[in-house]
Amino acid sequence: MLRDITIGQYYPVSSPLHRLDPRTKLAGTMLYLLSLFMTDRLTGYLIATVFLFTVIRLSRVPFRFMVKGLKAIILLLALSVSFNMFLTPGRELFRLGFISITYEGLFTAAFMAIRLVYLVLGSSIMTLTTTPNALTDGLEKSLGFMKRFGVPVHEIAMMMSIALRFIPILVEETDKIMKAQTARGADFESGGLIKKARAMVPLLVPLFISAFRRALDLSMAMEARCYHGGEGRTKMKPLRYGKNDRIAYVIVIIYFIVMGSTNLLPF
Amino acid sequence: MSLKAEHLTHIYQKGTAMESCALSDISFEIEDGSFVGLIGHTGSGKSTLIQHLNGLIRPTEGTIYYEGEDIFSEGYDLRSLRAKVGLVFQYPEYQLFEQDVLTDVKFGPKNMGASEEEAEKRAVEALKLVGVSEELFKRSPFEISGGQKRRVAIAGVLSMEPRVLILDEPTAGLDPRGRDEILDSIDRLHRERGITIILVSHSMEDVARYADKLMVLDKSRLKFFDEPKKVFSHYRELERMGLSAPQITYLAAGLRKEGIMVDEEISTVGEAKAEILRIINETDKA
Structure with a gap:
């Protein structure tokens, strides 16, 4: 039932993208997202399309699997497209009562939609090819300089990785409790809003209890292994940049510069 | 059927x-x-x-x-099937949620459309079947012992009369004691x-x-x-699957290897006792 959630999910295959350092992927994703907002030329969008689809191919994650993540933004997409389409002033294309659709509106709406879809696809490539733990490791290391300003970087990263680690556990737990209650005749699907909300009680009470129990167990286990925060803590697998990371950086930076300079082109 | x-x-x-x-x-x-x-x-x-x-x-x-x-x-109708085929999950005590034991056990029958009195009657009966004493009926399911919780949860499925x-x-x-009691019930x-x-x-x-x-x-x-008995006689194969046969099956195999011809198919302590006594009696006679 709940196993189909894809947001923030890692897709376990082996690809050159999976093997990159998480910091490279973080920086690359950032630059890619920025680049989408730097261009408003057709050439720019074409380059971004080629770049995105090459990267998707490189990641060896099935395209179908990625598109599933887009379902979450359908509403947002529809809203922003229609606002742009109907409310942009300019040369009128045709009129339906008081609604008028303009050339400019149509173009902005299309570009807006492409931008949004590319944003989601681009960032999901990062989460699909990087384990949550590698991702927080990467974040901790890249933001390490903020420790000097008193930001508890390690603690935040640790909380993040614990939270991420708990998502699948809690999803599984929800699934289990739901099944157990369904076996006792509970019904989670039918009925109005109030009936549905009341049907959640047999699910939520055991779920909360189990979440607290797991949190207590985990803190006990961490203390038993003498966890004392990030001070002086070493890593079994410290992050190290390799040859592929350097190549990736060069490619992304060239792509970024090209995208920036498309604005100098006439179209 | x-x-x-x-x-x-x-x-x-x-x-x-x-x-x-x-x-x-x-x-x-x-x-x-x-x-x-x-x-x-x-x-x-x-x-x-x-x-x-x-x-x-x-x-x-x-x-x-x-x-x-x-x-x-x-x-x-899958819902009525679930009343006829009751399923008790692993660690069923993690599904308890009501304010008291009796109300929790009533959850199943009430979902199946039983009246308040009917549900109560079935719940009391189910709780007695698994050996939960009456003084626990009004206690919170979260403050009783682990073994009792397990029984309450099993009663929660039994009350649907599967x-x-x-x-x-x-x-x-x-x-061990909780285990024997649950298995016996x-x-x-x-x-x-x-x-x-x-x-x-x-x-x-x-x-x-x-x-x-x-x-x-x-x-x-x-x-x-x-x-x-037939399954346990394949104990070599069971071992390959990461399983094993009961200790008594191994004992019987060991005894046969020593030339004491006990029945190959014994698997419980009771059977082993009877079989070994039989052989002792036979050798005494001989």
Whole structure:
């Protein structure tokens, strides 16, 4: 039932993208997202399309699997497209009562939609090819300089990785409790809003209890292994940049510069 | 009649890199009133299998028949099936949620449309069957002991008065006494009420003692479905699956190797005692 959630999910295959350092992927994703907002030329969008689809191919994650993540933004997409389409002033294309659709509106709406879809696809490539733990490791290391300003970087990263680690556990737990209650005749699907909300009680009470129990167990286990925060803590697998990371950086930076300079082109 | 599976196959997350086969081409028929032990290594597909039996998950291929009817066919009333085929999950105490024990046990019958009095009557009866004393009825299910919680949760399924009761390792994490008490009350249900029991267990001693048929799963396939004695005689094969036979089976094999010809098929302490006494008496006579 709940196993189909894809947001923030890692897709376990082996690809050159999976093997990159998480910091490279973080920086690359950032630059890619920025680049989408730097261009408003057709050439720019074409380059971004080629770049995105090459990267998707490189990641060896099935395209179908990625598109599933887009379902979450359908509403947002529809809203922003229609606002742009109907409310942009300019040369009128045709009129339906008081609604008028303009050339400019149509173009902005299309570009807006492409931008949004590319944003989601681009960032999901990062989460699909990087384990949550590698991702927080990467974040901790890249933001390490903020420790000097008193930001508890390690603690935040640790909380993040614990939270991420708990998502699948809690999803599984929800699934289990739901099944157990369904076996006792509970019904989670039918009925109005109030009936549905009341049907959640047999699910939520055991779920909360189990979440607290797991949190207590985990803190006990961490203390038993003498966890004392990030001070002086070493890593079994410290992050190290390799040859592929350097190549990736060069490619992304060239792509970024090209995208920036498309604005100098006439179209 | 009763519960029948035909070519049951289940594949999780089909079509992705995480695809895994949990059950492949499993067929069997469980007679009314039998006591079936279901054994298999962790990850062999036991839990997936029992969730199919009351329609909680749909098979990728194949189907289940309950009293001759296909439970996955269009329009089949799965909810009333779940009252007839009761399923007690592993660590069932984690599903308790009500303010007191009695109300929690009433949850099942009330979902099945029973009246307040009827639900209460069934709940009291179910709680007594599993040996929960009356002074606990009004206590919170969160403040009683682990063994008591387990019983309350089992009563929660029993109160729906199922014809078939499936239990997924009902004794996991209990002390020896709690374990014996739970197993004895399950056995009583079987003998006195004629309820069909399917018991998932890791303990060969337990299934040898109670079950009249054994089902052995290995890597998503059904390897044996036969009387316990017959299954245990394949103990070398069981070992290859990461399982074992009861200690007594090994004792019998050891004795036979030493030239003491005990019956090969003994598997419980009681049988071993009778068999060894028989041989001692015979040698005394000779």
